[in-house]
Amino acid sequence: MTAVWVTIVSLALATAGLKLAGPLFLGGRALPGGAMSVISLLASALLAALVVVETFGDGRSLTADARALGVGFAAAALAMRASMTVAVLGAALVTAAARGLS
């Protein structure tokens, strides 16, 4: 339980700090170009990691189960320009249906 609250307080402070650093403390100064390009790429790298771990991870092993079908649906729906809500809810429905059938 403590881990949860430590996480919440830390992320609240860190997120505010990240948003405020530029406008308050760096006053128009730019970070070195290399640092900026790493920062702009971090979200893509971590989001992709979260996708695969949450789709195929089962503790320390990897499996392809009903979740993969649901996430595949979400990716296909988003590729066809469906809204995030449709993609996310559809993923749950497809996963639930696949579990119900198996």
Add this chain to the structure above:
Amino acid sequence: MISARPPARVDPRKARLRAGIRRGLPFGVAVFAIALSFGVLARPVMGSVAPIVMSIFVFSGAAQFGSLAILGAGGGAGAAIAAGVLLNARYLAMGLALAPSLRGRPLSRAAFALTTVDSSWAAASMGHGMFDPWYMVGVTVPQYPAWVLGTIVGVVAGSALGDPRALGLDALFPAFFVGLLFEEARGRRRLAAAGGGAGIALALTPFAPAGLPILAAAAAAVAASRMRP
């Protein structure tokens, strides 16, 4: 643009704010649904109060879902915090871009900066590196109450839903990240960072404790930054 007109009676800042709110309303609907799924998924891991407190004070989908995924898998607070900070590191770059558009005292600049979310920041960009701060606040205005209310509804509804796996709710997590990734990973370097991050995470999952495979994916961002844009 509007500079040719005589001074209007309507405060132009209020007009920009209202225009932003209109733009933000559809985002608010989507944000409500996403926050609802956060509440449903977070309650078994965090209890009933913590997810709501988190949505009030963190107000960031990527960081909240990312840290929850790690805590839910049995990772520690350190790994959950590190993942949340790395996922939100983009706010540093966004804040640097926003800084020249903010005027006034530090407190007022801070208030504007804190309303930054991805969608409002992008919508408020006027090109040439300038942003419309009141419009940005407007786009965020419908999204904040939607995020908090959605979380509350999710926490309450979640306890009535029964087995989350039978409803496929465990697929909400990765599906939500796929949605964020679709918005984020545009261009060769970002696609390379995404591909590399996925590969690193898959390769490490059998060997590393929960959370570490996600953090290690940051190495793909460093590698991709060496590529030509």
